Amino acid sequence: MLIDRNKFGEIQKSAWITPSEFKTKLIENQGKDIKLQLKGEKNRYVTIVRVSQNEVTLSEPGGEVISVPLSNVAGFTTETDWYRQKKM
Numbered sequence: 001m002l003i004d005r006n007k008f009g010e011i012q013k014s015a016w017i018t019p020s021e022f023k024t025k026l027i028e029n030q031g032k033d034i035k036l037q038l039k040g041e042k043n044r045y046v047t048i049v050r051v052s053q054n055e056v057t058l059s060e061p062g063g064e065v066i067s068v069p070l071s072n073v074a075g076f077t078t079e080t081d082w083y084r085q086k087k088m
Contacts, residue, residue: 022085023070026051035077038068043077 017025030048036058037043046058049065057067075084 016084016086018086019070022073022083023051025081025083026056026070026073026076029076029078032078037074037076038072039074 026048030051033045033047035043036046044060046060049057049059051057051070054071055067055069056073057065059065073085075082077083
């Protein structure tokens, strides 16, 4: 695990983790507000609604609910941690 500072200068733990570990971290943060990055897109602020076998359901500000393939999620940030999914 690496130690970084986020844009506010706060210490933040960073980790490159396997897809299965990544899915576990998403499940652990279900119901929480996170900053999520989809591959090829800018970060977006969402709430994790549900994590299934191959996709994650997210609620965006304004109430729009979207489902995206788990493989399209590049990484996410909680209040204290930053996780990036390793390519396998």
